[in-house]
Amino acid sequence: MLKKSFFQKLTPAQIIVFYYLLAVSVSTFLLSLPIALKPGVELSLIDAFFTAASAVSVTGLTVINISETFSTTGNFILMFVLQFGGVGIMTLGTFMWLLFKKKIGFKERRLIMIDQNQISLSGIVALLKQVLILIVLIELFGALILGIYLLNYFPSVSEAFLHGLFMSVSATTNGGFDITGRSLQPYSHDYFIQFINIILIILGAIGFPVLIEVKNFLFRKNTEMHFRFSLFTKLTTVTFAILVVFGTVMILVLEFNNYFAQKSWHETLFYALFQSVSTRSGGLSTMDVSQFSEPTLLLMSGLMFIGASPSSVGGGIRTTTFAINILFIIQFARGHRTIKMFGREVHDEDITKANVVTLIAFILTSVSIFLLTITESFSLTEIMFEVCSAFGTTGLSIGITPEFSSFGKILLIVLMFIGRVGVISFLLMIGRKGKKENFHYPKERVIIG
Numbered sequence: 047m048l049k050k051s052f053f054q055k056l057t058p059a060q061i062i063v064f065y066y067l068l069a070v071s072v073s074t075f076l077l078s079l080p081i082a083l084k085p086g087v088e089l090s091l092i093d094a095f096f097t098a099a100s101a102v103s104v105t106g107l108t109v110i111n112i113s114e115t116f117s118t119t120g121n122f123i124l125m126f127v128l129q130f131g132g133v134g135i136m137t138l139g140t141f142m143w144l145l146f147k148k149k150i151g152f153k154e155r156r157l158i159m160i161d162q163n164q165i166s167l168s169g170i171v172a173l174l175k176q177v178l179i180l181i182v183l184i185e186l187f188g189a190l191i192l193g194i195y196l197l198n199y200f201p202s203v204s205e206a207f208l209h210g211l212f213m214s215v216s217a218t219t220n221g222g223f224d225i226t227g228r229s230l231q232p233y234s235h236d237y238f239i240q241f242i243n244i245i246l247i248i249l250g251a252i253g254f255p256v257l258i259e260v261k262n263f264l265f266r267k268n269t270e271m272h273f274r275f276s277l278f279t280k281l282t283t284v285t286f287a288i289l290v291v292f293g294t295v296m297i298l299v300l301e302f303n304n305y306f307a308q309k310s311w312h313e314t315l316f317y318a319l320f321q322s323v324s325t326r327s328g329g330l331s332t333m334d335v336s337q338f339s340e341p342t343l344l345l346m347s348g349l350m351f352i353g354a355s356p357s358s359v360g361g362g363i364r365t366t367t368f369a370i371n372i373l374f375i376i377q378f379a380r381g382h383r384t385i386k387m388f389g390r391e392v393h394d395e396d397i398t399k400a401n402v403v404t405l406i407a408f409i410l411t412s413v414s415i416f417l418l419t420i421t422e423s424f425s426l427t428e429i430m431f432e433v434c435s436a437f438g439t440t441g442l443s444i445g446i447t448p449e450f451s452s453f454g455k456i457l458l459i460v461l462m463f464i465g466r467v468g469v470i471s472f473l474l475m476i477g478r479k480g481k482k483e484n485f486h487y488p489k490e491r492v493i494i495g
Contacts, residue, residue, distance in 0.1 A: 059474030063467055066102060070463075073098035073127045082120035089115060092452055099459040101127040103466035104359050106222020106329035106441020107432070107458060109448040113227035118208065121225055125215045131466065132219030132250065132359040133181050177254045180261065181218060188214035188246045195238060213239075217246035220359045222329020222441030230320075234332045235313070240320050247328035248290075253282050253355035277390045278366065282355040285369040286326070293322030293349050300342045305333075325349035327360025329441025336444035340427050343444070347431050350438035351411065353465070361439030361465030363407045370400040403469045410464065411437050414457055422454050436461040 056064065076082060078094045089097075093109050100107050101124055116124060193210030200206040209225060216223050226232050233239040249257065256279045263273050297318040298306070306314040320332050325346050335346070353362015373385045374397055385392040411433050418429045424446055432450075435442050436458040450458065464472045 057474060059471045062471060063475045066463065066467060069127075069130060070095070070099050070102050073102055073123075073130075076123050076127070077101075077116070077120065082116055082123050084115065084117050084120075087115055092455060096455050096459060097124075098127065099462055100441070101221065101223065102131040103361070103439050103462040104128055104131045104219045104221045104327075105361070105436060105439040105462045105465070106216075106220075107436055107443055107447050107462065108223065108441075109450070109455060111227055112223055113225045116225075121208070121212060124223060125212060128215055128219045128221040128223065129185075132221065133178055173254070173258065176258050176261070180254070180257050181250075184246065184249050185211075185214050185218045188218060188242060191242055192239065195242075199232075213243065214246060217243045217328065217330060218250045218359070220247060220250045220327040220329065220354065220439070222324075224330065229331045231332060231334070234317075237312070237316055240316055240332060243328075243330060244320060244323050247323055247326065247330070248286075250359045251326045251328070251354035252286055253278075253358045255279065255357055256282060256355065277388055277392075278356075280388050281369055282366050285365040286355060289349065289352065289365065289368075290319075290322050290326070293325060293345070294318045296345050297321055297338075297342055300339060300345065304339045304342075305337050321346065322349070324442060325438075325440060327354040327358075327362065327438060327440050329435075331442060334445075335442055343427055343431050346442065347427075347434040350431075350434040350440045350442065351407070353438040353440070356468075361462075361468075362437065363403050363469065367400045367403050370397060371404055374400070399470065402473070406469050406473065407437065410461070410469075414461055417457060418450075418454055421451055422449075424449075432458065433461060437465045439465040 074091075074095045074097075077098055078089055078091070083089060089110070096107075096109050099105075112121075112124070189207070189211040191210075192213050193207035196206040196210050197203065200209065212223075212225050215221065222229075224230065230240065230243065255276070259275055259279045263275070266273055294315075295318075298314060301314075301318070306317065309317070317333055320330075321335065324330055326349070335343070338346070351362055352368045353364055354360020356364045356366055370385065370392060373387070373392075377383070377385055384394075385397060414433050414437075415426070415430055418424075418433065419426060422429060428444055428446055431442075431444055432447060434440075439462060447455075447458070467475075
């Protein structure tokens with residue numbers, strides 16, 4: 047009775063957050079089991095908790111060496127947790143409900159809607175079915191290609207396919223974990239592996255609704271039927287592509303006379319392209335990013351702050367939020383109060399949400415950076431990079447995460463958690479259940495700017 051009354055008092059957003067906290071707790075326990083660790087390895091509670099939070103939030107920041115810590119069983123547990131965090135707690139929960147033929151009612155549909163950052167209950171269960179099937183198929187296809195190719199690197203079939211499967215799951219979920227001990231640096235000159243990982247990272251970060259619309263377009267029955275992509279798909283795809291190209295070009299320019307000075311043109315291109323794609327939320331790297339110059343680290347921090355697309359495996363403020371903010375500024379400067387694109391007009395509520403998300407995210411990361419400059423003995427740029435990596439659930443690191451204090455690690459865990467559930471869900475979690483306003487005061491103008 048107490049449990050029932052407790053859950054009845056919670057908002058759907060608070061229930062979702064509770065489920066994610068439970069998932070982190072269970073993952074911490076599983077990763078701490080002796081069977082998950084290599085013989086003679088001990089894992090402290092704070093390090094196990096940090097790794098679990100990083101995996102559930104599909105971030106990839108780690109305070110331990112995964113390859114030296116976890117056994118093969120531990121690697122499979124970690125892959126399951128990444129899968130769990132990548133597709134969302136309610137996606138796998140819905141799969142279990144369907145498996146046991148449980149009726150999915152209004153309350154469950156509201157939870158799914160919040161977890162997947164959707165704006166409508168219509169077709170929500172069908173959406174999750176397609177999401178789960180698509181992600182699993184992408185991962186299996188990626189694992190098959192990488193597993194076969196990695197036979198060139200490993201002596202046994204089992205070892206090659208284990209690395210291929212882990213690499214595929216980590217890239218598709220944008221988890222950023224690796225079992226090489228050096229991310230993708232051992233394949234820094236293997237452009238095939240890099241290309242496959244780039245594709246998998248993009249498929250995971252572009253947004254589930256985009257993948258489903260593309261699938262529906264490719265497999266539509268009536269080829270004569272006019273197919274219209276949604277405004278969301280158009281906006282997020284264009285923004286995603288612009289950010290990848292912009293990041294690649296800027297990294298090339300900033301590092302031309304620095305890290306890339308002695309590199310060939312193809313090495314330079316792939317280094318820049320891979321790191322630009324990885325800042326979307328991937329977290330994998332083909333080189334030691336700490337060797338980049340300070341301007342490049344600041345650029346990458348900004349790209350990680352933006353993050354991936356909504357309803358994807360990634361975090362950050364999201365690509366559409368960034369796009370709407372930029373378009374709103376442009377339109378405001380032109381004397382307009384609306385955003386029009388692709389023959390459509392953006393809803394006022396979405397513009398307000400974009401502004402709120404950006405402001406709250408900026409405050410969260412700024413306060414975190416300020417606090418860490420007090421507790422940690424690292425430069426402002428280094429701390430900013432780690433904070434943006436955590437909030438964007440990216441996982442790229444310049445190698446200082448293991449040296450953070452317990453307070454610093456906990457703060458990064460909080461940022462990873464907020465980055466995963468989303469700023470809107472975070473605000474709904476700490477807020478009260480919405481009530482309809484029964485009255486209004488007289489309105490008065492305030493001088494702004």
